[in-house]
Amino acid sequence: MAVTVEEIKKSIIDILLGFDDTIDPESIKEDVPFREQLELDSMDMLDIVLALRQRYRLPIHESDYVHLQTMKSTVEYLLPLLNKAE
Numbered sequence: 001m002a003v004t005v006e007e008i009k010k011s012i013i014d015i016l017l018g019f020d021d022t023i024d025p026e027s028i029k030e031d032v033p034f035r036e037q038l039e040l041d042s043m044d045m046l047d048i049v050l051a052l053r054q055r056y057r058l059p060i061h062e063s064d065y066v067h068l069q070t071m072k073s074t075v076e077y078l079l080p081l082l083n084k085a086e
Contacts (some may be wrong), residue, residue, distance in 0.1 A: 003082040008075045015051045018046055030072040056082060 013025045016038065023038060034040055034048070050067055053060050058081055060068070067077035 003079065005075055005079060008078050009071065010075055011055055012071060013051075013056070015048055018051070019047070028071055031070050033069045034071075035069070038047070058082070084085070 013023075013028065016023055016028070016034070017025070021047065021059065028034075029037055029039075032041070035042075036046060040048075045065070045068075049060055049065060052058070052068070052074075056078065056080075068074045
């Protein structure tokens, strides 16, 4: 069964809430970098990447981190990888 955009977004939000449980999921903007809207530093972003790797059991190479900056770009990056892995 294919993974949906909404399932990926929910997973990302769950991971973000693990860093800061005061985040309002409805306030997360699609095209604004997580670092800007959630006041994350580079270590937080690395932790998010590691959490995505663990959750989805995917290798995410450092050169691909640029694709994990916003909700939209993260979903666009993960969707084909996850549906290929199915």
